[in-house]
Amino acid sequence: ETGVTQTPRHLVMGMTNKKSLKCEQHLGHNAMYWYKQSAKKPLELMFVYSLEERVENNSVPSRFSPECPNSSHLFLHLHTLQPEDSALYLCASSQGTGGEKLFFGSGTQLSVL
Amino acid sequence: ILNVEQSPQSLHVQEGDSTNFTCSFPSSNFYALHWYRWETAKSPEALFVMTLNGDEKKKGRISATLNTKEGYSYLYIKGSQPEDSATYLCASSLAAGNKLTFGGGTRVLVKP
Numbered sequence: 001e002t003g004v005t006q007t008p009r010h011l012v013m014g015m016t017n018k019k020s021l022k023c024e025q026h027l028g029h030n031a032m033y034w035y036k037q038s039a040k041k042p043l044e045l046m047f048v049y050s051l052e053e054r055v056e057n058n059s060v061p062s063r064f065s066p067e068c069p070n071s072s073h074l075f076l077h078l079h080t081l082q083p084e085d086s087a088l089y090l091c092a093s094s095q096g097t098g099g100e101k102l103f104f105g106s107g108t109q110l111s112v113l
Numbered sequence: 114i115l116n117v118e119q120s121p122q123s124l125h126v127q128e129g130d131s132t133n134f135t136c137s138f139p140s141s142n143f144y145a146l147h148w149y150r151w152e153t154a155k156s157p158e159a160l161f162v163m164t165l166n167g168d169e170k171k172k173g174r175i176s177a178t179l180n181t182k183e184g185y186s187y188l189y190i191k192g193s194q195p196e197d198s199a200t201y202l203c204a205s206s207l208a209a210g211n212k213l214t215f216g217g218g219t220r221v222l223v224k225p
Contacts, residue, residue, distance in 0.1 A: 002156050002158070004156070031211065033211070041217070042117070042202075042214075042215045042216055042217045042218070043202070043204075043215040044215075045212060045213065045214075048211065048212065056212055058212075090156075090157070094211055096211075097209060097211040098209045098211070099144060099145040099162060099164060099206065099209060099211060100162070100211065101147060101159035101162050102147070102149075102157075102159060102211070102213070103156075103159070104149075104156040104157045104158075105156055106154075106155065106156050107156070
């Protein structure tokens with residue numbers, strides 16, 4: 001148990017669906033992240049939130065929309081995704097953004113049909 | 114764009130043997146180097162965060178070294194055990210902000 005919980009663990013959606021991924025951290029951290037791992041590729045940073053403010057948007061298409069309502073919760077809203085968006089989406093948190101280690105959730109395995 | 118490379122991509126180790134593998138990263142504007150262990154069906158777990166040239170860190174049978182001038186880090190596993198089987202990820206950043214760039218990982222399989 002890392003203190004970072006992601007739901008759902010698995011998600012299958014059509015290209016016209018709208019869904020959301022949820023992440024919650026119970027560690028009192030101030031920073032939260034979304035990472036994507038596609039097959040046979042390294043983990044790619046998508047978004048960074050620090051104290052509920054988005055501080056990094058790593059050229060992610062607008063069909064991915066993050067939301068951070070408070071420092072414990074992070075969402076990734078998905079709409080009109082493409083099959084190539086099928087991947088493992090990992091949430092992480094850290095105490096701050098000064099080089100501290102990341103605590104990861106177990107991920108959501110997303111399949112877009 | 115920061116390019117972080119790990120080698121080898123995978124290796125098989127006999128139980129009881131020691132092993133090591135490499136992470137290479139651009140040495141200019143280096144800020145921090147992270148190592149994570151990722152076991153199948155679990156979350157990546159932080160092993161070490163290193164920032165200073167010459168840093169050496171140890172956690173049980175696992176240790177890591179850092180050379181920021183030449184841009185590489187080694188991870189060592191002494192006396193490998195089956196529970197060490199995992200993918201080991203390194204990640205580097207150029208500045209504070211935790212914008213980490215990950216390598217592709219080294220998948221280690223320890224055979225009993």
